[in-house]
Amino acid sequence: MSFSETLSYPSFNFDILHRHAGTQARVGKLKTPHGTIQTPNYIFCGTKASIKNLSPAMVKEAKTDIILANTYHLMIQPGAELVAKMGGLHKFMQWDGPMMTDSGGFQIFSMGHGSVADEIKGRSNKGRDKSLLKITEEGASFRSYRDGATLTLTPESAMTIQRQLGADLIYQFDECTAYHVDREYTARSMERSHRWGDRCLSEFERTHDGSQALFGIVQGGVYEDLRAESCAYVKDRPYFGTAIGGCLGGSEEEMHDVVSWCMPQIHPDRPVHLLGIGRIIDVFNFVKMGIDTFDCVTPTRIARHGMALIRGLPDERINLKNARYRDDPDPLDPSLDISASRDFSKAYIHHLLKAGEMLGMQLVAQHNIAVMNRLMREIRAAIESDTLDSLQQEWIPA
């Protein structure tokens, strides 16, 4: 196992164009083989190679720049070899813009321990199906939720699979530790994730053709010294980008602390991704700390429960199933330039949701994506004019 310190990414580039006065917020330009996007930006989840119930045309109509798919789900169904045989993820799902895949680690360990998302956000993890079988130095084995077969993911196979999928931005294999694990476990796990990261770099370099760029992941849980150690690890390796991962704590304050420990210690010139966090308030808070990209299932997941994101509400969202919308003739937001937000009354969408009509979820999902993309556009403009605080007041009045 070895990799060169000067591993380079000629088809990729990250330029910081402007920094907001008094915060760490920055506007950047991230170049990939499938296009250049401006940052800060939001990466929407197409877990199983599909943004829930939306065609790529609808995702684009909502002005989306970049999406992701999950290695874990795709290796189970339809299998990465199949995606490769069909020409890779871009062609398979007909998305020709920039794309990211994670390494699969998050899902393996979140299903092993209950949901890590639940842990991070302080919810119960009772009653979850635990599919993680074993973690060794070699990798992790787990049961397929599809057919119960035993599957193994190693740093090397995580790279092979992400090569087969063919996204632009790919991720090192890591263990995402849960909130309830102790300092000692977190430390041992982090050190193993670092060794896994080196094996990923080695395997990545072996097959490096310039079409993909690799992100390292900062682990270390809620422990400041471990986070410092992990920041140093990622900074010192020839990763293209930095992701902040693992358990970010059980409260907003803890999450804020963890990210604030990391930001001064990571590589200052590389794009920084915050894994799995993405309410509107989070985006404001972490953009100010220097985060460049976000991903979260929230915008599409809450749509399935009838929640529509609305600019200018303290709660960020409304529940369209609420009886108050039964006869509301107004659309969700006519200033958004898509039919879902402009042409249909809340009363109609309320009816669709009550009647169990899938079109209801489809309209709200497209609307929520359009809202998040508008948020990111306005945030980039506000960074350039040093007016983030007043923009935040407009989006989330205190």
Next chain:
Amino acid sequence: MSFSETLSYPSFNFDILHRHAGTQARVGKLKTPHGTIQTPNYIFCGTKASIKNLSPAMVKEAKTDIILANTYHLMIQPGAELVAKMGGLHKFMQWDGPMMTDSGGFQIFSMGHGSVADEIKGRSNKGRDKSLLKITEEGASFRSYRDGATLTLTPESAMTIQRQLGADLIYQFDECTAYHVDREYTARSMERSHRWGDRCLSEFERTHDGSQALFGIVQGGVYEDLRAESCAYVKDRPYFGTAIGGCLGGSEEEMHDVVSWCMPQIHPDRPVHLLGIGRIIDVFNFVKMGIDTFDCVTPTRIARHGMALIRGLPDERINLKNARYRDDPDPLDPSLDISASRDFSKAYIHHLLKAGEMLGMQLVAQHNIAVMNRLMREIRAAIESDTLDSLQQEWIPA
């Protein structure tokens, strides 16, 4: 109760433009306040004011001319008053083309007896929830599937509700008898449906503003003399159009017989709708007997089970869940000018269906609608060139 024999429909018109040599097939032009369509044509089911999982833009992209919604479902949720308050069905669901509503009778009686569709098609009606409570001369009472409340539909309220919904083509209230009922019941029911029809005409004329046109429905089950009596009833009344309804029999042959008894006896100049029948083979068979419009849930319902309609197959369709499509790189039909049929591989749609991704059903539903609309366009052209038989060979090779 009374109505004028000369009830007229100045905003509507039906012209027969061409008749196919050697069959009763005809091309016509049906004018409504929301546009003029060519016939034969196919009316797609938007049961609860939504074509399953497709936005109106997608329905139009598939070249749809006309859709329907169901009075029964809409009176239960969200209620016809609410739809009226929101400006009527066209505005509520953002469909600005021609639209039809049925009277609600079919669903009341199909849920009362088990499914009439099952009866017509010879399937078992065991285990269905029976919600019909009582049929009297006044009307029918039934239990709401939403909250168990007792609801009543009468000829007069069926007209009021269809006025509130505001579709272009509306239907008399009738009882749709099941296959298992005997001749005596069928006769009594038919006579009552005729009396209900007269009450519908009376109520319709009382509120006639020219924006809607009323269809009468031929009943009489599988009994030739009753069908003759019912054809005479509808022909002698000032309905705008004729629908052939009720039980059409337990086999293809019986269905064919029932329609063949009716066609020579109905009004020759009015548009003729065949209720609830709509496979590709049915469309060919009944177009040749003179049917002008069809409706059926089949194209969208089978999509939810992964069945895609394909031109040129004896079975009309393929099952995309079948393992043979796992690595099929070809699209469903690139000659159809929509992304769903042209851009996505069968392998991708197979994956979406296997993974339970709603986008799979959405793509297949839009494809199936596009196929049926293409069928109707080609059928109209074939009638004009007297080549229906060879077109049928192309669509469904023997």
